[in-house]
Amino acid sequence: MNIDTLQATARAMVAPGKGILAMDESSPTCNKRFEALGIPATIEMRREYRTMLVSSPGLGEYIGGAILFDETLRDQTTDGKSFVDVLNAQDIVPGIKVDTGAKDLALHPGEKVTEGLDGLGPRLAEYHELGARFAKWRAVYAISDALPSQACFSANAHGLARYAALCQAHDIVPIVEPEVLIDGSHSIERSFQVTQHAQQTVFEALADQGVDLRGIVLKPSMVISGAEANNRAGVDEVARETLRCLLSTVPPAVPGIAFLSGGQSDEEATMHLNAMHHAGVALPWAVTFSYGRALQAAAMTTWAGQSGNVDSARAIAFHRARMNGVAALGEYSPELEKAA
Ligand code: 5MM
Numbered sequence: 001m002n003i004d005t006l007q008a009t010a011r012a013m014v015a016p017g018k019g020i021l022a023m024d025e026s027s028p029t030c031n032k033r034f035e036a037l038g039i040p041a042t043i044e045m046r047r048e049y050r051t052m053l054v055s056s057p058g059l060g061e062y063i064g065g066a067i068l069f070d071e072t073l074r075d076q077t078t079d080g081k082s083f084v085d086v087l088n089a090q091d092i093v094p095g096i097k098v099d100t101g102a103k104d105l106a107l108h109p110g111e112k113v114t115e116g117l118d119g120l121g122p123r124l125a126e127y128h129e130l131g132a133r134f135a136k137w138r139a140v141y142a143i144s145d146a147l148p149s150q151a152c153f154s155a156n157a158h159g160l161a162r163y164a165a166l167c168q169a170h171d172i173v174p175i176v177e178p179e180v181l182i183d184g185s186h187s188i189e190r191s192f193q194v195t196q197h198a199q200q201t202v203f204e205a206l207a208d209q210g211v212d213l214r215g216i217v218l219k220p221s222m223v224i225s226g227a228e229a230n231n232r233a234g235v236d237e238v239a240r241e242t243l244r245c246l247l248s249t250v251p252p253a254v255p256g257i258a259f260l261s262g263g264q265s266d267e268e269a270t271m272h273l274n275a276m277h278h279a280g281v282a283l284p285w286a287v288t289f290s291y292g293r294a295l296q297a298a299a300m301t302t303w304a305g306q307s308g309n310v311d312s313a314r315a316i317a318f319h320r321a322r323m324n325g326v327a328a329l330g331e332y333s334p335e336l337e338k339a340a
Contacts (some may be wrong), residue, residue, distance in 0.1 A: 001168045001169055001171065001212070001215075002171055003212055003214060003215055005171055006168060006171065006173050006212070006214070006215030007214050007215055007255065009093060009133050009134060009173045009215075010134075010173045010214075010215055010216065010217050010255045010256060011255055011256070011286075012064055012065070012091070012093055013064045013065035013093050013095075013134060013173070013217055013256065013258070014064060014217060014255060014256030014257075014258055014286040014288050015064050015286075016286070016328070016329065017061075017062065017325045017326070017328055017329045018061075018062055018063060018064035018288065018325060018328065019062070019063065019064065019258055019288040019289035019290060019291070019321075019324055019325060019328055020063070020064060020065040020066070020067060020095075020175075020217075020219075020258050020288070020289065020290035020291075021053070021063045021065070021066040021067070021092075021290075021291075021295055021321065022067045022136075022260070022290050022291060022292035022295070023050060023053055023054075023066055023067060023068060023069075023072070023292070023296065024067040024068055024069045024072075024095075024096070024097035024136060024292075025069060025292070026069055026097070026101070027046070027069070027071065030046055030049075030069075033300060034046075034049075034305070037300065037301060037304055037305070038304070038305070039303075039304060039305035040305065043071070045305055046071065046072075047075060047076075047077070047078060048078055048305075048307070048310075049300065049303060049305075050072055050075075050077075050083070051077040051078045051079070052299070052303060052310050052313055052314050052317070053296065053299070053314075053317055054066065054077070054083060054086050054087060054092075055077065055086065055314065056314050056315075056317060056318040056321070058318070059090055059092065059318060059321060060090030060091045060092050061322075061325065062321040062322050062324065062325030062326075063090075063092050063321050063325075064091075064092065064093060065092060065093040065094075065095050065134060065290075066087050066092050066093075066094060066095065067095045067096070067097055067134075067136050067175070067290070068083060068094060068095065068096055068097070068132075069096075069097055070096065070097075073094065073096050073127065073130050073131070073132060074130065082131075084130065084131035084132075088131070093133050093134060094131050094132055094133065095132055095133065095134035095135060095136060095173075095175070096127045096132040096134075096135050096136070097135070097136045097137075097138075098116055098120060098123060098124065098127070098135045098136065098137060098163070098167075099114045099115065099116040099136075099137040099138060099159075099163070100115050100116035101114065101115060101116070102114050102115075102138070102139070102140050103115050105151065105152055105155060107151070108149050108151050108152060110142060110144070110147060111141075111142060111147060111148060111149060111151070111152040112139075112140050112142075112152075113139075113152070113155040113156055113159065114137060114138060114139045114140070114156060114159050114160075115159070116137065116159075116163070117159065117162055117163065117166075120163065120166050121166055121169070121170070124166060124167060124169075124170040124172055125170055127172070128170055128171065128172055132172060133171075133172060133173065134167075134172060134173035134174070134175060134217070135163075135167050135172050135173070135174055135175065136174075136175040136177060136219070137159070137160055137163040137164075137174065137175070137176070137177060138177040138179055138219075139156035139157075139159060139160055139177065139178050139179065140156075140179050140181055141153070141156070141178065141179065141180045141181065141194060141198050142181050142183065142184075143180065143181065143183075143184050143186045143190060143191065143194050143226065144184065144186075148194060148198070153197060153198060153201045154201060154205075156178065156198075156201075156202075157178075157198075157201040157202045157204065157205035158205055160176050160177075160178065160202055160205065160206070161202070161205035161206045161208060161209040161211060162209060164176055164206055164209065164211045164216060165209040165210060165211050168211060168212060168215055168216075173215055173216065173217060174211075174215075174216050174217075175216070175217045175218075175219045175258070175290065176202060176206070176216055176217070176218050176219065177218075177219035177220070177260065178198045178199060178202050178220060178221075179219075179220075179221045179260055179262060180194050180195045180198055180221045181221075181262070182221070182224060182226060182227045182262050182263045182264070183226065183227060183228075183263075184226040184227070184228060184229075185226045185228040185229045185230070186225070186226040186229060187225060187226070187229060188223060188224060188225045188229075188232075188233040188237065188238070188241055190226075191223045191224055191225065191226070191241075192223045192241055192244075192245055195220065195221065195223050195245050196245050196248060196249055199218075199220065199245070199246070199249035199250065200249050203249060203250070203251070213251055213253040213254050214253050214254075214255065216254060216255075217254075217255065217256045217257070217258055217290075218250060218254055218256070218257045218258070218285075219257075219258050219259065219260055219290045220246070220257065220259060220260070221259070221260055221262045222238055222242045222259055222262070222264075222272055223238065223241040223242040223244075223245050224238050224242075224262075224264070224272075225238075227263060235268075235271050235272055235275050236275055236279075238272050238275070239272055239275035239276045239278075239279050240279050242272070242276065243276055243279050243281050243283070247281070250285065252284035252285065254285050255285060255286060256285055256286035256287075256288065257285050257286065257287050257288070258288050258289055258290035259272075259273060259287075259288075259289055259290065259291070260290060260291065260292065261289070261291040261292065261293055261294030261295075263293070264294060265294070266294045266295075266297060266298060266320060267337065269289070269291055269294035269324075270294070270320075270323050270324050270327045270332055270337075271327075271332070273287070273288070273289055273324060273327040273328060273332075274326075274327035274330055274331075274332035276330075277327075277328075277329065277330025278330055286328075287328070288324075288328040289324045289327070289328060291320075291324065294320070294324075295317065295320050295321060295324065296317065296320075298316050298317075298320065299313045299314070299316040299317035299320070300313070302316050319340050322340075323336070323337060323340075
């Protein structure tokens, strides 16, 4: 493990005014999104769509890293360049999703544990050869009155920590992603409690496995009311509670925190990030985004599988990247959103 290399990569991914583009939908997830829009679920369409996403001139000004699915890391754009080369040419670090998905947790109905440790070492060695310099592993926690169970917290923390240690051993920065799901009618207080415990358990497991915190990026969910809750907390409260939680769990050695959007609307996700930079709190880490849906949804809808829509879809994707890059500096405003 070369900690200087890991640290330099992590810093580049979350450099000031930059965040991460999560475009690592597995084929089933990508196909599901395409089918909902009437787009043929083929490898050719996935290639055309992903080519559109990575080929905006100037994208590297706001995006420091892009998370790819295995298919894309090995693939070429529609004009025959490797995706890895296209990203590197824009100073965007190529990354790879390496978990094999959240599977049912035995004896715990309604809960999941993320799998993918078997054979991960050799896979990481190959991914490094192919040009990936960071990886991602996502664990999910569902909230109900009774869940998550301690079994869910500890199994997922163990998986994340074993994965992170393997990544660092291969000079690949691990994105550690514990996602507390927004689904449900829970309060923001309950979200705080679950998110704090999930993060505490993860950092204990990372310490147990000897992971060097200077060479990771944390990708958490925000502390937020459930999607179906009454009187959902407003933007400033989400920002304040999210930071209160992170300050209680994440050591300052971690170079960056890059949030997932987790089902928030595009603009909501941008406003929450922006508000964190106005909460009057000194932040010991870079605080930015690693959005999937909140960067892509509008662009995918506009593209709709038609090559004639590529330019407008690309402009929309670029706009969202720019709005979030600006929000990562606390410089976003509704006027800026509308002006574009
Ligand atoms: C982009 O979607 C990622 C992969 O999903 P599947 O494994 O289900 O195909 C996902 O892990 C994503 O990176 C994170 O959930 C963050 O995305 P959002 O849309 O929540 O910002």
